[in-house]
Amino acid sequence: MSRVKPKHQRLVLGVMALVALICAGLLAAYALRNNANYFYLPNQMASDPPPTDRDVRLGGMVEAGSLRTLNDGVTIAFNVTDQESGRIPVRFSGIVPDLFVEGSGVVAEGRLTGEGVFRATNLLAKHDENYVPRELEEMSKHQAEELVVEAREAQ
Amino acid sequence: MIAELGLAALWLAFALCVLQLGAAIAGGREQGAVLAAIVRPAAIVQGLLCGIAFLMLLWVFAITDLSVGLVAANSHSAKPMIFKLAGAWGNHEGSMLLWVTVMALAGALIAGLERRLPENMMRATLGAQSFVALGFYAFLIFSSNPFARLAQPAPEGAGLNPLLQDIGLALHPPVLYFGYVGLSVAFSFAVGALLTRQVNPDFARVTRPWVLAAWICLTLGITAGSYWAYYELGWGGWWFWDPVENASLMPWLAATALLHSIGVLAARDALRAWTILLGVIAFSMSMLGTFLVRSGILTSVHAFAVDPERGAFILFLLGVYIGGALLLFGLRAGAVAEGERFAATSKEGALVFNNVMLCAILGIVLLGTLYPLLTEAFDVRVSVGPDYFNPVSAIFVVPMLIVMAIGPLLRWRRDSLERIARPAALLTAVALVVLGFVALLFEVSFLALLGLALSAALALASFMPLRGRRLARVPMSVWGMVVAHFGIAVALFGMASESAFTVERLAAVEAGATTSVGPWQVRLDSVEPVAGPNWTALEARLSARTSERGAPTVLTPQSRNFWAPSQATTESALATRWNGQLYAVIGNQTDDGRWQLRLWWKPFVTFIWYGGILVALGGGLAIAGRVRSDLRRRIVGRRMAERRADEAHLEEAAA
Numbered sequence: 001m002s003r004v005k006p007k008h009q010r011l012v013l014g015v016m017a018l019v020a021l022i023c024a025g026l027l028a029a030y031a032l033r034n035n036a037n038y039f040y041l042p043n044q045m046a047s048d049p050p051p052t053d054r055d056v057r058l059g060g061m062v063e064a065g066s067l068r069t070l071n072d073g074v075t076i077a078f079n080v081t082d083q084e085s086g087r088i089p090v091r092f093s094g095i096v097p098d099l100f101v102e103g104s105g106v107v108a109e110g111r112l113t114g115e116g117v118f119r120a121t122n123l124l125a126k127h128d129e130n131y132v133p134r135e136l137e138e139m140s141k142h143q144a145e146e147l148v149v150e151a152r153e154a155q
Numbered sequence: 156m157i158a159e160l161g162l163a164a165l166w167l168a169f170a171l172c173v174l175q176l177g178a179a180i181a182g183g184r185e186q187g188a189v190l191a192a193i194v195r196p197a198a199i200v201q202g203l204l205c206g207i208a209f210l211m212l213l214w215v216f217a218i219t220d221l222s223v224g225l226v227a228a229n230s231h232s233a234k235p236m237i238f239k240l241a242g243a244w245g246n247h248e249g250s251m252l253l254w255v256t257v258m259a260l261a262g263a264l265i266a267g268l269e270r271r272l273p274e275n276m277m278r279a280t281l282g283a284q285s286f287v288a289l290g291f292y293a294f295l296i297f298s299s300n301p302f303a304r305l306a307q308p309a310p311e312g313a314g315l316n317p318l319l320q321d322i323g324l325a326l327h328p329p330v331l332y333f334g335y336v337g338l339s340v341a342f343s344f345a346v347g348a349l350l351t352r353q354v355n356p357d358f359a360r361v362t363r364p365w366v367l368a369a370w371i372c373l374t375l376g377i378t379a380g381s382y383w384a385y386y387e388l389g390w391g392g393w394w395f396w397d398p399v400e401n402a403s404l405m406p407w408l409a410a411t412a413l414l415h416s417i418g419v420l421a422a423r424d425a426l427r428a429w430t431i432l433l434g435v436i437a438f439s440m441s442m443l444g445t446f447l448v449r450s451g452i453l454t455s456v457h458a459f460a461v462d463p464e465r466g467a468f469i470l471f472l473l474g475v476y477i478g479g480a481l482l483l484f485g486l487r488a489g490a491v492a493e494g495e496r497f498a499a500t501s502k503e504g505a506l507v508f509n510n511v512m513l514c515a516i517l518g519i520v521l522l523g524t525l526y527p528l529l530t531e532a533f534d535v536r537v538s539v540g541p542d543y544f545n546p547v548s549a550i551f552v553v554p555m556l557i558v559m560a561i562g563p564l565l566r567w568r569r570d571s572l573e574r575i576a577r578p579a580a581l582l583t584a585v586a587l588v589v590l591g592f593v594a595l596l597f598e599v600s601f602l603a604l605l606g607l608a609l610s611a612a613l614a615l616a617s618f619m620p621l622r623g624r625r626l627a628r629v630p631m632s633v634w635g636m637v638v639a640h641f642g643i644a645v646a647l648f649g650m651a652s653e654s655a656f657t658v659e660r661l662a663a664v665e666a667g668a669t670t671s672v673g674p675w676q677v678r679l680d681s682v683e684p685v686a687g688p689n690w691t692a693l694e695a696r697l698s699a700r701t702s703e704r705g706a707p708t709v710l711t712p713q714s715r716n717f718w719a720p721s722q723a724t725t726e727s728a729l730a731t732r733w734n735g736q737l738y739a740v741i742g743n744q745t746d747d748g749r750w751q752l753r754l755w756w757k758p759f760v761t762f763i764w765y766g767g768i769l770v771a772l773g774g775g776l777a778i779a780g781r782v783r784s785d786l787r788r789r790i791v792g793r794r795m796a797e798r799r800a801d802e803a804h805l806e807e808a809a810a
Contacts, residue, residue, distance in 0.1 A: 010428070010493050017511045024515035028522040028547060035543040036526060039536035057538060073663020073745040093661055095389075095742030095753050098714075098723035122390075 037109065043086025049112055058088060058118055059107040067102050080106065080118070090118040097125040158223050161211030162302040165252075168204035168259060169292040171197050172285045179282025183275065191274070194281050195266040201285075202263025209256040212301055216243040219312060225249060225301050227309035233689050234315065241325030242315045247465075248301035250328055254445070255291050257329075257336040261365075262288065265340060272361055273353065280347030287339055290472040298468055317690070317717040317724050321387055331376035331403055335441035337369025338410060338434075345434030346480060349487045354431060359421035360785070362434070364778055366414050371774040373407040378767030389725035389740045391755045393653065393763055396544045401524045402444030405517055409437035412513040415506050423567060425494040425503055428484075429510070435484055439477040440517070446473050447524070498569040505562030512555035516548050523547075549602055556609050559643070560616035563636065578619055586612040599655035606651025613644035631780025639773025646766025652759040663749035673756030674701045675737055677710075682741070682750055690717045692726070695741040695750065699730055712741045736760050 039057045040050065050056045058080055066079040075093040090108050100106060100123060108120035175197040182191030215223050216239050219232045229246045230239055244253045262284045269277065295301070344362040348354045380403060385393040394400060413433040420430045446469045497503040523539045530537050560582055564575045572579075590608040593599060599607075617640035621629060660672035669678045680696040692715040698707035710728035717724070730737040735758040742751030 009496050013429075013507060017507075017514070020511045020515055021518055024518045024551065025522065027550065028519045031543050031547045032523065032526050032539065036530070036537035036539050037542075039538070055540075055542065057536075069745050073747070073749045074661045074742075074751050095661075095725065095740055095751055098725065 039107075041086060042080050042082045042088045045088050045112065045118075046086050049116075052112055052114055055109065055111055055121075057107055057109050058090070058120075060086070060088075060105070062100070062102050062104055062106050063087065064102045078102075080108065088112075088118050089116070090120050092120040092123055094123075097123055100125040157211050157214050158220065158302040158304060161208045161215070162300070164204045164208040164211065165292075165296060165302070168201045168208065168255075169289075169296060171201040171204065172259075172288050172292055175201065175285040176282055176289060179278050179285065182278050191278055194278050198259075198266035198281050198285070199263045201288075202259040202261075202266075205256040205259035209252055212243050212249060212252055213240055215302075216240060221310070221312060222304055222308035224303045224305045227305060227312050229313065229315055231312040231314040231689070234320070235688060237322065237325060238315060238320050241320075244328050245315055245325075248295070248299040250332070251291065251295050251299055252301050253329060254332055254336065255288065255295055257332050258284075258288050258291065258339055261336055261340050265365075269361060272357060273351070276347050276351045276353050276358070278347075279350040280343045283346035283350075284340070284343040287343065287476060290475065294465075294468050294472065298465055314689070314717070317715070317722050320717075321383065327376060327379050327383060330372050330379065334369045334372035334376055334410075335406060335445065337365050337372060338406060338438045338441050340365040341369065341413065341434045342438035342480070345431045346483065349431060349483055349491075352487070352490060354420075354427040354491045356421050356424050359417045359430065360781075363414075363417050363421055364781060366410060366417055366437075367774050367778045367781070370407070370410045370414050371771045371778070373403065373410055374767060374771040374774065377403050377407055378764050378771070381767070382764050386727050386729060386738075387724075389727045391657075391659070391738055391740075391753075391757075393760065396523070396539070396541055398524050399448055401520050402447045405520055405524075406437060406440040406444055408513050408517040408520070409433060409440045412510045412517075413437045416510055419503055419506055420494070423495050423497070423503060425497055426507065427494045428488045428491045429507075431488070431491070432484060433510070435477070435480045436514075436517075439473075439480070442469075442473050442476060443521075446470060495568075497567070500565065500572055501570050502562060502565045502567045505558050505565055508558050509555050509562065512551045512558070515551045516555075519548050519551070520544065545602060549605075553605065553609070556613060556643075556647070559640065560613050563616075563620045563640070578616075578622075582612045582616050585615055593655075597655065603651045603655035606647055607655065610644045610648035610651060613647065614641060617641040617644055631783065632777045633780075635773045635775070635777030635780060637773070638776060639770045642766045642769025642771075642773055644766070645762050645769055646764075649759050649762030649764075649766055653757050653763065656758040657760075658756045660752075660754045662752055662754075663745050664752050665749050670752065670754070672737070672754040673758075675699050675754075675756055676701070677737075677739070677752075677754060678707070679750060679752065682744075685713070687715075690715045692716065693741070695739075695752070697728070697739055697752075699737055699739075708737075710737070710739045712739045714741055714743075731761060734758055 037055045037057055038050065039059060042058065042060045045056075045058060060080040060082045063079040063081045067076060068078070069076050070091075072093075074095075075091060076096065077089065077091050079087050079089050081087045090110075092108065092110075104125060107124040108118060109122040109124070110118055110120035112118050175194055178187075178190040178194045178197060181187030182194060212225075215226055216230055217236070219226060219230055219239065221227045221232075225246060225248050226242075229249075230242045234242070243249045262281065265277075265284075266281055272280075341362050344358060344365070348358045377400075380400065381393050384395065384397075384400070385391075413430065413436075416426050416430045416433055419426045446466070523543050526539050527537050561575060561579055564578055566574075586608040589611040590604060593604055593607050617637055620633060620637060658673040660670060662670045664670055664679045666679055666681055669676055671677065677697050677699045680698055682693055682695045685692050685694045692713040694711050694713045697710040697712070699710055700707040708730045710730055712728040713726040715724045715726055716722075725740050725742075728739045730739075735756060738755040738757060740753045742753065744750055
């Protein structure tokens with residue numbers, strides 16, 4: 001083992017490196033299929049719910065009038081909707097992002113529970129006029145226009 | 156006028172760059188040999204011109220010249236001076252100008268100072284450097300001119316993203332860019348060596364300081380960026396596997412591999428083709444990072460421009476440079492003679508193993524970063540987070556750390572495992588004891604447990620190369636290795652400890668009430684409005700104490716509202732102790748008047764960044780040691796030449 005035939009050393013090293021890298025690639029591909037977090041719109045989540053043991057992302061608008069704080073003072077409940085009929089109730093414990101208000105866009109990371117409530121572990125909101133979570137960018141055109149108006153007013 | 160001066164300097168530099176490339180190509184032929192003499196001066200003047208252009212940009216930002224589009228879009232007259240200046244590179248155009256400037260200055264530096272290599276290789280290197288720079292000049296001038304004027308001067312600037320108005324972040328981009336661009340020098344040297352077929356230890360010795368310097372900058376840049384994300388975002392995490400973070404991590408991984416393999420080439424004349432390939436990969440990762448960040452293909456606070464044309468331009472450059480370099484490598488690699496051989500159990504063997512591990516980790520990070528882009532092509536939106544990166548990279552990190560512990564104990568060329576059996580057994584024992592101790596006393600995740608055990612063994616192992624040596628005689632570069640490896644152990648300990656022992660408390664608290672987190676009792680004294688130069692805030696006063704006696708530590712987290720541009724941020728407050736940090740964030744007021752507080756007690760979290768600083772310090776020691784021994788070698792060489800001349804004189808006189 002300790003003595004490689006000198007003539008082939010470079011070849012052997014190259015092949016070993018290649019094998020290691022291919023292993024890494026296969027492993028990565030396998031892990032990615034199982035661990036990537038898929039993105040859902042509310043109506044997609046309602047019609048085809050993700051498994052409850054899987055982290056996913058839910059994106060949409062915070063429904064006007066649905067936002068309330070529970071008694072513990074740190075948990076909020078609200079509905080995420082899209083322009084269609086989908087509506088998913090969400091709960092989140094923590095400090096909400098700075099630009100999180102009713103009617104604004106949001107992406108929630110977390111899991112759907114058995115009762116159909118989405119338990120968010122993290123909320124991503126519009127950061128400023130330049131930073132919009134990618135998923136929100138391609139929402140309805142109407143909403144995009146609203147965002148632009150909002151951003152102009154903010155300036 | 157100032158903006159026009161800057162633009163003129165930039166155009167002149169661009170022209171000189173074309174001239175430099177032409178002269179380097181023509182200089183290789185017989186009829187063009189005269190031109191060879193202008194390659195170095197062209198590089199030096201080009202560096203100066205770029206420096207002037209960048210100074211002009213700083214100037215227009217310093218005086219807030221609102222007729223310049225870039226200033227109007229990114230600055231504001233009410234901003235503190237330091238952030239006005241930082242605003243110059245806190246945007247797409249300015250940061251690209253900074254990139255080009257650093258690259259031109261690096262080119263000027265090698266043109267002016269480097270005399271050790273054969274002239275034809277220097278010419279090829281400077282030619283390659285100008286070829287790479289050319290694309291970035293074109294990008295800057297034709298698609299992102301930083302000096303463009305507005306038809307109508309703006310009444311007031313739009314301001315800089317408040318998240319970026321932070322001293323750490325003002326320095327973060329320049330440091331990272333020095334790293335990226337340092338790797339461009341290594342890339343140019345590699346191309347020069349390939350073109351002139353001189354892949355040898357001399358090439359390695361000349362390139363090594365650049366790789367080291369780039370690697371130090373990347374290390375510091377990543378460390379600073381991680382700390383910034385930790386305290387500025389207010390999420391309590393120190394690494395988010397954000398694509399932009401990955402974009403800086405990937406060149407670091409490649410540079411780490413390159414650094415070690417170039418050391419083998421310099422010391423032992425082995426791993427020739429491999430080192431060249433790593434040089435190409437390292438700079439490719441820098442450019443890929445720039446592409447990912449600058450093209451706007453990924454969104455984050457870093458993605459200044461969402462402009463498909465620019466993205467396409469950088470992608471095109473990326474294709475030309477990486478494709479071209481790999482093609483050149485493929486054509487010439489066969490011609491690079493195989494270097495010295497070595498046995499599998501040897502210092503070289505260990506270094507090669509870890510090189511491969513680093514490349515595997517690089518591949519895993521790369522795939523994870525690009526995967527969302529791939530799936531998007533099929534209209535499936537995914538995001539990839541720690542669930543993927545942590546366990547999958549650990550599969551390769553763990554064996555790498557083990558080999559890193561024992562590798563430095565091995566001898567060059569050939570060694571046997573029996574010879575290092577005793578230190579290896581000692582290290583295993585230490586790791587197992589820590590493992591058992593932690594597993595019995597605490598309930599922690601497997602990866603954190605492994606991290607704690609490995610960090611203990613690694614910390615001990617990092618000092619083992621000093622065993623049995625007279626400390627005063629140990630070369631500086633060995634000290635560099637010891638300190639850097641120890642830094643890795645320290646950082647690993649911080650990461651594992653943070654992940655294993657962090658306690659979090661989320662509560663709604665009335666003014667005057669007390670809550671607890673870990674060993675701390677935290678009292679909310681008051682919440683008051685305060686005002687800064689361009690923001691207003693609600694500031695909470697928290698008194699934190701760990702025991703009844705003694706004065707409490709006061710923390711003042713804020714919820715800030717900036718007005719230019721209008722944006723709200725949470726400013727966390729930290730209380731640092733030797734054994735960890737108390738981290739506090741204030742949220743909204745609830746309807747019944749309580750305030751939301753989020754507190755973390757993070758034992759030994761600071762070790763993550765101490766470790767990063769130690770790693771960079773180790774790099775600094777290595778550079779100092781190499782430069783000193785190079786100088787000494789030069790002085791000795793000169794003395795020898797003088798003595799030989801003297802002897803020749805004497806002999807002549809005697810005859």
